[in-house]
Amino acid sequence: MAGRLRAPTGRYGGRTAEDRKAERRRKFLDAGLRLFGDTPGYRSTTVSALSEAAGLSTRQFYEEFRTLEDVLAALHLQVNDWAEEAALSGLAEADGQPIAKRATAAFRAYAANVTGDPARLRITFVEIIGVSPRLERQRLARRARWIQFICAEAAAAVERGEAVPRDYRVAAAAFIGSVNGLLHDWSSGWVDASLDEVVDELVGLLLGILRPADWRPADA
Structure with missing residues (x-):
């Protein structure tokens, strides 16, 4: 029928929500490897610093980790x-x-x-x-x-x-x-x-x- 809205596909920019979620998690882990494994180390790293290093927001951090x-x-x-x-x-x-x-x-x-x-x-x-x-x-x-x-x-x-x-x-x-x-x-x-x-x-x-x-x- 003309004018009918398409059902949502969960895709944005050709990627699924699962793909984007996996990419965010990978970015946080990559940033954690750099910060925890060098300076400043795990005990001196903050959520804000990790999020900044990952190029993401603290809101996105808490969507992936507690x-x-x-x-x-x-x-x-x-x-x-x-x-x-x-x-x-x-x-x-x-x-x-x-x-x-x-x-x-x-x-x-x-x-x-x-x-x-x-x-x-x-x-x-x-x-x-x-x-x-x-x-x-x-x-x-x-x-x-x-x-x-x-x-x-x-x-x-x-x-x-x-x-x-x-x-x-x-x-x-x-x-x-x-x-x-x-x-x-x-x-x-x-x-x-x-x-x-x-x-x-x-x-x-x-x-x-x-x-x-x-x-x-x-x-x-």
């Missing part, structure tokens, strides 16, 4: 996801290789991803600490996920006859603590070594856990 802590929580998960994807890609590239090459490939990819952007490193190891019980639970949950990652690789190595059969949960937790501590100290300039040297040290530590000095492969 608090700045929500932004930090989302960033912490994101940087861990990026690091996990890098480690898995490293493993995939070394598929079928001995455990030493697999571990080297995984941790070289992980370390390159985490340390490639100082902002990611700071959010992973510094800004997330001591913020709230909620974020502490999230931090420990992601840590547990990394521990499971190590345990899964250890179990696979055992099946291939490349590691001693045992419960690796405590050893994996200790190893992840070493990874976090060493990378944090290296990034802070407290460890005089190249990133390759740091990775080699971590791989040597992991291999020492998987294959103690008195252990020999079953077919040796």
Whole structure:
């Protein structure tokens, strides 16, 4: 019928409302990565400063997040996801290789991803600490996920006859603590070594856990 109004499509400028919402969220997260991961840091950033850095309004901020802590929580998960994807890609590239090459490939990819952007490193190891019980639970949950990652690789190595059969949960937790501590100290300039040297040290530590000095492969 002539003159009938069209039903609203939710599109503006060729983009849906969902697209625009996703773009706003991405801009806030990008701004949070810059501000939380550098100067002034999470604890000194305000909603107004974050909104200005994102090129958006505080009203739009509260349409996407309740608090700045929500932004930090989302960033912490994101940087861990990026690091996990890098480690898995490293493993995939070394598929079928001995455990030493697999571990080297995984941790070289992980370390390159985490340390490639100082902002990611700071959010992973510094800004997330001591913020709230909620974020502490999230931090420990992601840590547990990394521990499971190590345990899964250890179990696979055992099946291939490349590691001693045992419960690796405590050893994996200790190893992840070493990874976090060493990378944090290296990034802070407290460890005089190249990133390759740091990775080699971590791989040597992991291999020492998987294959103690008195252990020999079953077919040796």
